[in-house]
Amino acid sequence: MISRPELYPYPVSNDEPARLVALDSMNILDTPPQPFFDAIVFLASCHFGCPIVAVSLIAENRQWFKAMVGLDVCETERDVAFCNFTILGPEVFVVEDASLDERFLDNPLVKGPPSIRFYAGYPISPDGVNRLGSLCIIDDKPRSFSDADRLFLSSLGRIVEALLRSHTQALELDAAVEKSRLETAELGAKNSLLLQAERIAGIGVWTLDVATGLVTWSDEIFRLHDMPAGKQPTADQALAFYAGSERSLVSGYIRQCIETQMPFEFEVDMVSAAGRARTVRSSGEAVTKKGHDDPAGRCFAGRD
Secondary structure (H helix, E strand, O other): OEOOOOOOOOOEOOOHHHHHHHHHHOOOOOOOOOHHHHHHHHHHHHHHOOOEEEEEEEOOOEEEEEEEEOOOOOEEEHHHOOHHHHOOOOOOEEEOOHHHOOOOOOOHHHHOOOOOOEEEEEEEOOOOOOOOEEEEEEEOOOOOOOHHHHHHHHHHHHHHHHHHHHHHHHHHHHHHHHHHHHHHHHHHHHHHHHHHHHHHHOEEEEEEEOOOOEEEEOHHHHHHOOOOOOOOOEHHHHHOOOOHHHHHHHHHHHHHHHHHOOOEEEEEEEEOOOOOEEEEEEEEEEEEOOOOOOEEEEEEEEEO
16 A cells, blocks of 8 residues: 555555556446335345445545435545545555544545444455445444354345455446347348348359258349248259259359358259249359368359
8 A cells, every 4th residue: 555645635545546447347327226226225224223334435535425315415535435445455444433543534424424443344446456436334433343243244245245346247238239239130141231232143153061961052142043032942842944964064063162161153954833934053162161171162143
């Protein structure tokens, strides 16, 4: 711990910069009241019989209350905050009579309302490293604080830490959902452009997963076959649009591509689902899917 009066009118720890970064990263300051935090301060007030209880977070120049009972303000200046001393160490910080403590006897919160005499604070450290604030109980009368009292306050403090971690995780989840939404929207826009380009050029795309036999047609491939886009065909169903000799030629090119990894290009006749004869020119290559040894053939088919 060091004291730097030229920068702060109160003692701060050596890790103060990192502590402030950790607090800022939580995005908790100035957020609305939340019932779980409110329940903790209410429970602490009832258990200890203290008129004032707060979940206090120590920012750079202020003390802000995430939850409180017995206070009509949501923040104070940091230089009058008892909790500023709580975050200097890992243990519960206790002042049994502030009017007799040289550190606090001239504090305006001691000399005037709320006339603090007793204070006990548990240092809140959601990440186990940075102490961001405290769960504190305050009385206007001096009192002692037993080991059992310290244990109970610490137990409540650990619940506050868990709530703060949940707050951070919820924000991270919201950010991930929003990122996914934006990526989905972007992919949808790209797919729309691709489909438009396919329609204009009369070019479609199909893939064959060698491991599963799954065939995937683009919308334009369905149109070239005079079929409504929807249920994907099997490999046998896709080959059925070619006559016997043409079918053997197509199968041979695909099989050779799979075995040799060499690209192919050919032109064959086919008959669509509507009975229309068409000549299609196809080109493609084998690609290996990440995490798999079997290649998946990809063919780009177009009308003449």
